[in-house]
Amino acid sequence: MILNYTMNKRIAIFFLFLFCFPILSQENSENEVTDIYQSVVLVRNDSYVAENKILPWTKKNLSTGLGSGVVLGKNLILTNAHVVMDSNRINVRLNGSQTDYPAKVVFVGYDCDLALLEIMDESFAENSKILKMSETNPLLGDDILVLGFPNGQDRLTVEKGSVLRYEKSRYSYSGLDFRNVIKINANVQPGNSGGPAIQNGKMIGLTFQISKTGKDLAYLIPNEIIRHFLKDIQDGRYDGFPNPGFTFQSGHPNSLKAVMKIPAEATGIFVNRIYPKSTFSKVLHEKDFIISMDGFPVSNEGELVQTGAKVSLIDYLESKYIGETVQLELYRAGKKYATEASLQKNFSLDLYRETSDQYFLGAGLVFLPISRSFFNGEEGDLDSSIKYHYSYFIQDLLYRYTNRDLVLSFLFDDPDLSKYKKYKYKILESINQRVPKDLNDLQKIWEEEKNGFIVLKFRGMELPIVLESEAIRQINIRVKKRYGVDDEK
Numbered sequence: 001m002i003l004n005y006t007m008n009k010r011i012a013i014f015f016l017f018l019f020c021f022p023i024l025s026q027e028n029s030e031n032e033v034t035d036i037y038q039s040v041v042l043v044r045n046d047s048y049v050a051e052n053k054i055l056p057w058t059k060k061n062l063s064t065g066l067g068s069g070v071v072l073g074k075n076l077i078l079t080n081a082h083v084v085m086d087s088n089r090i091n092v093r094l095n096g097s098q099t100d101y102p103a104k105v106v107f108v109g110y111d112c113d114l115a116l117l118e119i120m121d122e123s124f125a126e127n128s129k130i131l132k133m134s135e136t137n138p139l140l141g142d143d144i145l146v147l148g149f150p151n152g153q154d155r156l157t158v159e160k161g162s163v164l165r166y167e168k169s170r171y172s173y174s175g176l177d178f179r180n181v182i183k184i185n186a187n188v189q190p191g192n193s194g195g196p197a198i199q200n201g202k203m204i205g206l207t208f209q210i211s212k213t214g215k216d217l218a219y220l221i222p223n224e225i226i227r228h229f230l231k232d233i234q235d236g237r238y239d240g241f242p243n244p245g246f247t248f249q250s251g252h253p254n255s256l257k258a259v260m261k262i263p264a265e266a267t268g269i270f271v272n273r274i275y276p277k278s279t280f281s282k283v284l285h286e287k288d289f290i291i292s293m294d295g296f297p298v299s300n301e302g303e304l305v306q307t308g309a310k311v312s313l314i315d316y317l318e319s320k321y322i323g324e325t326v327q328l329e330l331y332r333a334g335k336k337y338a339t340e341a342s343l344q345k346n347f348s349l350d351l352y353r354e355t356s357d358q359y360f361l362g363a364g365l366v367f368l369p370i371s372r373s374f375f376n377g378e379e380g381d382l383d384s385s386i387k388y389h390y391s392y393f394i395q396d397l398l399y400r401y402t403n404r405d406l407v408l409s410f411l412f413d414d415p416d417l418s419k420y421k422k423y424k425y426k427i428l429e430s431i432n433q434r435v436p437k438d439l440n441d442l443q444k445i446w447e448e449e450k451n452g453f454i455v456l457k458f459r460g461m462e463l464p465i466v467l468e469s470e471a472i473r474q475i476n477i478r479v480k481k482r483y484g485v486d487d488e489k
Contacts, residue, residue: 037156039071039131040195042093042149043079043117044100047086066152068195069117070203072133074125077117078226079194080208081108082173084115092119094127095156107233111240113173113208113221114229133223134202138163138182146186146207146218148195161186161197161218168315169219172209179241179318181209181219188218224319232321239322243346244314245278246271248290250302261334262289268298268330269313278346279317283339285332292329317343360443363454363472364412364479365420365465367428369439370405406442408458412479420465426458433457 045065067083069092077092084090084105091100101124103117119125138144146159165183170176182205184197190210196203197220205220232238248269257264268291274284284290291297293313296304303310317326320343327340360367406428411417428436432449436442446454450472456465467475479485 035129036131036147036198036201037095038127038129040095040147040149040156041069041071041077041128042095042152042154043067043069043077043083043103043194044091044093044152045084045087046089046091066149066191067193068148068191068207070194070196070206071128071130072230073130075119075122077103077119078206079115079117080173080206080221081110081113081115082208083194084108084117090117092117092124093154094124096154097127098154099127107229107238109229109232109238109240110174111171111177112179112225112229113171114206114226116230116233131196131198132202133226134199134204137166137222138199138204140165142199144184144186144204145198146184146188146192146195147198148188148192148207150189150191152191157192159187161188164217166222177241179225180222180315182222183211184218184220185216186218187216192218228319228321240345241318242320242322242324242343243275243278244317245280245344245346246274246284248272248302248313250300252300257289260287260289260331262331266291266331267300268292269300269302275346279326279341279344280328283328283341284330287332289331290328291331292327294327358439359409360439360446361479361485362443362446362450363467363475364414364417365408365456366410366412367406367439367442368409370407370427406436406439408456412475412483412485414475414478416467416471416475423458423461423465426461429457429459431456 043066045067047063047065063086065083065085067079069077069079069083072078087105090103090105092103093100102120104120106116106118108115140163142163144161144163146161147156149155150157161184163182164185167181167183168178169181169183170178182197188207188210192207193209195207197205197207203223205222206226207218208221209219211217211219228241229238232240248271250269252270254264256270257266260270262268266289268289271284271286271288271290273286274281293304293316296306296316298313299305299310302313304313304316320326322343322345324343325340326343327338329336329338331337358369408423408426408428411420411424428442430436431442431445432453432455434445436445451469453469454465454467454472456467458464
């Protein structure tokens with residue numbers, strides 16, 4: 001995401017140090033304990049947000065979010081995106097200090113839950129220390145220290161933990177992205193988010209999620225993801241992680257290769273589905289058999305065979321950057337081809353990472369586009385069909401229906417609507433047999449059709465909602481009178 005920011009000299013020097021002179025960090029002696037403590041900050045985020053994210057017309061209250069952050073450069077703070085979301089004002093405070101330093105968000109990555117803040121007060125650099133990032137990953141079972149400000153406490157807390165596992169997991173902030181994480185055993189609390197995990201005086205990851213399935217289990221964003229984010233923003237904007245843009249079948253039998261006219265000795269993967277407007281949408285076909293990527297042979301399990309190691313094809317692509325070129329070798333209908341593609345994001349998925357205050361209200365029915373607000377809904381476990389469409393919009397070709405799924409998020413209490421309560425959280429399929437492309441299109445169709453009948457068809461519901469023009473008018477009057485909410489906006 002680009003936040004109208006031009007990189008200044010300070011950030012340019014920071015990147016020069018971080019990426020061009022890694023040996024310097026190895027030669028320096030280990031940070032003193034007191035220096036480490038002065039590299040971790042309390043982050044306070046004041047924002048005006050609706051009382052309920054999926055009821056955006058409701059009263060907006062001042063909300064204060066508390067988290068942690070780590071100093072990675074002069075007056076530069078790394079934290080989680082979810083710590084500073086919807087910010088109107090951000091203040092940063094050092095351990096043991098009562099001084100608040102105003103900060104602003106300069107870059108944010110929804111797809112990796114990272115954000116970079118800049119402190120406005122130059123005196124901050126005089127009182128803080130920069131924490132170095134480790135060049136190596138901790139081993140399984142290694143002891144680590146987790147630093148942060150749990151529950152917004154003014155004093156820094158240090159918790160001892162250990163590394164349990166490296167895995168790929170869903171990042172709950174976006175609800176869409178599966179990336180590498182480090183699973184740890186440590187007493188991590190709300191407020192620790194954005195704080196560093198330390199080994200040998202250096203950061204090995206950033207705390208960002210607490211496990212919902214076990215006590216004292218949490219997750220770190222590993223340094224490889226953090227470095228990708230930091231390198232990405234060197235050009236003054238954040239592009240995000242490339243998306244493979246296709247699904248594939250691994251572990252296939254030789255009989256399938258024979259039918260598809262693939263040499264028996266060839267190893268590789270069959271392409272199942274290609275996402276629209278994605279990296280490979282113009283170069284790959286379904287049933288293509290990919291045998292190499294950038295010169296590295298592809299195994300039957302979807303791994304790239306590199307010198308002395310194997311890496312999954314997905315991890316390999318996500319380690320690259322938007323705009324880089326990838327070379328492919330493949331078989332198609334028995335013939336061998338070579339092609340290339342420029343890496344890009346999946347723009348349909350980006351729509352679903354956003355949140356929005358936009359809604360359409362007509363006849364007491366409120367419609368919203370699906371977004372993170374639904375996936376991490378404040379009303380608990382939402383309708384399973386929403387989560388399905390949210391997660392599999394691309395994989396299951398749901399883009400064939402509309403550019404953006406619209407959901408009936410709320411029904412005002414009205415006698416003419418009482419029989420439609422079960423339609424709440426259902427996905428709108430059509431209005432008067434027309435498929436709205438987005439919220440604006442829905443409003444346009446509604447205006448054109450409201451003087452007759454409005455027929456609303458929802459996915460998974462056999463019968464539609466049918467409203468006659470006079471009923472629509474009366475419902476609008478009652479909703480306006482009882483709840484003070486404007487109709488048809």
